Amino acid sequence: MVADITAAPPAAEPLPAPDTEGRPKRRPSAWVAMYHSVSNCPEDPYDITVTPGRLERQFAWMAARGLRGVSVRELLDARALGLERGLVGLTFDDGYTDFVTTALPVLQRWGFTATVFVLPGLLGGENSWEQSGPRKALLDTDGIRFAADAGMEIGSHGLSHIDLTKALDDELHAEVAESRYRLAELTDEDVEGFCYPYGHVDERAIDAVRSAGYRYGCAITPGPAGSGDFALPRIHIGEADSSIRLELKRRLAWVYGRALESV
Structure with missing residues (x-):
């Protein structure tokens, strides 16, 4: 479940002036898009589903503007070299089976x-954390390996999709550290990225992700001061996001602190 708090304002309204206080002089030049499920399922109470046709048109919009979608790992590698301009980070939360099939x-x-971002504690299960809406299958071991072999980055979404800001210490450790260990064993690759379930993040969760050895953590809104790459902001993308809405979201990414800061 996620609220689209990046919804575009009416086109007639002027864009608010950016607040540059405390920001680096170089304007951020990259942003991260947040997807979930890709299917033709008509029931979508939480706005987490994009149809294959809409996804195709959204990618066409990116390509027409000289943008290329990349994993967060690739985006951060490019940023370290000052080469992030023209790249868009693409993330898919929850690890639905339709990531591989569609x-x-x-x-x-x-x-x-x-x-x-997958859930190694729910391999081959379903989105049981949703109180309503359609049941959707989650990737199993073979599906995750298939995605990794296809060149996709595999990151952790915790073990079981719980709100880490409400987790007990033992739960927090298992969701963050144990999930990384399991995925590394499963893929035979280092797991660099973590995604906070529901986008809920606080300093305690950030400290756990940093201590577990991750390189970065994905949130939705910018995290607490000083969190840096351990609370990367993202822009929610849904079925309603046509080319006009995508353009406005891209422009507003920097204004509302949703773009990656340059290094």
Whole structure:
């Protein structure tokens, strides 16, 4: 469940002036898009589903503007070299099976990569954390390995999709550290990225992710002061996001602190 708090304002309204106090002189030049499920399921109470046709048009919009979708790992590597301009980070939360069956072919057609955040404690299960709405299957071991072999980055979304800001100490450690260990064993690769369930993040959760050895953490809104790459902001993308809305969201990313800061 996620609220689209980046919804675009009416086009007639002027863009608010950016608050540059405390920001680096160089304007941020990259942003991260947040997707979830890609399917033709008509029931979508939490606005987490994008149809394959809409995803195709959104990627076409990016490509037409000289943008290329990449995993967060690739985006951060490029940023370290000052080469992030023209890149868009693509993330898919929850690790739905439709990432492999539906989203992956679209990504491959456009030559894009992405990060998929999965739940190693619910392998082959379903989105049981949702109180209502359709049940959707989650990736199993074979599906996660298939995505990794296709060049996608595998990141952790915790073990079981709980709110880390409310977790007990033992739960927090398991969700963050144990999930990283399990995924590394499963993929035989280092796991660099973590995604906070529901986008809920506080200093305690950030400290746990940093201590567990991750390189970065994905949130929704910017995290507490000083969190840096351990609370990367993202822009929610939904079925309603046509080219006009995407353009406005891209422009507002920097204004509202949703773009990556340059280094």
